Amino acid sequence: MSTTSESIPTPAAARPGRSSAQWKRMLRMMITIREFEHLGEQEFRNGLIRGYYHSYAGQEAVGVGMLEALDPSHDYIVDHYRDHGHCLAMGIDAEQVFAELFGRRTGVSKGKGGSMHMYSPDKHFLGGDGIVGGGISVAAGVGMALKRMPGKGLCVCFFGDGALDTGTFHESLNLASLWDLPVVFVCINNQYSMGTSLQRHSSLSQLVDRASGYGMPTEQIDGQDVGAVYSASERIFAAVRERQRPCFIEALTYRYQGHGIHDKPLNYRTTEEEEPWRRRDPIRLLSEKLIEERQMTPAQIEKMRQEVTAELEAKAERARQAPAPEARELFDDVMI
């Protein structure tokens, strides 16, 4: 039913108008993620957060725009390791996410998973995943399950541009198309596979072309513009639900930090390269739009930022005060 050049149709019912409250909600969530990562980075440098820290700063519009379009009662997320922002956008309490990062038993994974392994089945968030490409086949499995369950739920699977170089990406897209699975494969193209630029890791510069061989519609979207992400997601999700077929989205964006906080991006990229992306910062773009349309004033936006920061600081403090897991919990939930 699909061809390689197929575009995603617009169902008649899609595209209701955006309310002011919705724009403000998306702005607030993007600011929440940015400030969360800011606090998290500080705690990583302080040594309270151990291991790895993959910041979502700069990419907020992708997760926020896309998850705003979800049906939270039927849809599921399978995520990659850069997962803090998606947790917050799925409605997981920032205190639980901080607590997980701090290794507390009140963490979303009881302090057993850490940064890359957040799970909240209640919020339909089926994990972070520490292995590049590791969640893509799991998402196909979630799609298999959803197809056999009531409701027209879909699974959104996030991964980076580096994941396109793994075998399982290609195997899983083939399976999803072959089996007509309601899975939205979202490649967050932040231009780098760890420290290796797109030009140095991908045989094709247009990543949609690497997915188009599997007979599913593909679409490249502007991942800096939350409104564009939301509109595209709303339309694409409706099509996936209606047709019970997968699709592939490439969201163009940029990460401000290195692959992890510990690496030094200027070893492999330049500040000149970063500049144009920062000019199109997702929070800045939406703020400018809301100011221009007189929906918000700069002072109101600043007040929102301050409120969010105060809230997050209070949550981080409660998470700091929470207890570590007890020694007896070491052997909980594992076959030995």
Added chain:
Amino acid sequence: MATTAPAMKTKKMSMHEALNQALREELSRDEKVVILGEEVGLYNGVHYVTRGLYQEFGKDRVIDTPISEESFVGVGVGMAIMGFRPVVEMMRMDFSLRAMDQIYNHMAKIHYMSGGHLKVPMVLRGPEGPGPNPGLTAQHGQQLTALFAHCPGLRVVTPATQHDAKGMLKAAIRSDDPVVFLEPGPLNNKQGEVGEGEYLVPLDRADTKREGGDITLIGYGASVALCLQAARELEHDGLSAAVIDMRCLRPLDMQPALASVAKTGRALIVEYAWQSYGPGAEIVARLMQDAFWDLDAPVGRVSGKETPLPYAANLEELSKPQLDEIVAKAKEIAAA
């Protein structure tokens, strides 16, 4: 504990027929059970285990997959965390090496990493070792038991009798843990008595297959039959050998072996697997730890030879544990 429950009505059948009966009964009992694998459906199963199930339960329950082991094991994981009970077949367990990321990093880890929020009730099953047919060679007849048994988070079991094969597979499908179910390839076509109708064999109990007072022969999977043969030979030499079937390797149940060694003071481990770092090595370590003062002689081992499985008939045979080696080694230990 006897090999087959004597009160139960039994019927003679091959191990693949016993496994097939288990799958049929579980597919009928629980609609959440699905089978996935290469050639499990229309082809009827390369080793006949899924014979007839596609015709009986249809393509949505018995799902033929492309040759994409990593991804269809991941699909199993995804379906399992959504509450299905997938039984994923490896045509040969050798091919599971392609899927190790999903097995080690996902199937075995998600329950723990998620702080127990998610369960992975799936079964990964398939034949291992040199059989049923001869000439399988180095990439189709390996015994990789140790790789699975090494990994916390997995249940790892391997039946040695047709009766256990059925009862253990049914228990594995009903278990909420991820189970690696290793079918001894050499036994696939071998006949034995199998209980009729509903019964389960526990997944955490080793089994005494034969009582004896002079030496304890310890095996698992296909080597249990060799132990029983050796025990009969040893009778001619006036030696009474007990035979313990370790059948559950993780969690490893040492109680029957320890109880037997307390009587015999001597033990010989027999396995098809490579000796170094294998399950036999673990069993020896446990005996040293928990039966040191009961032992009257060093524990012996007869294992598969440490080579890739060779093709030539004479070399292939030599690479397996040999009956005369077992008998000679048992006599040596008994005389020590």
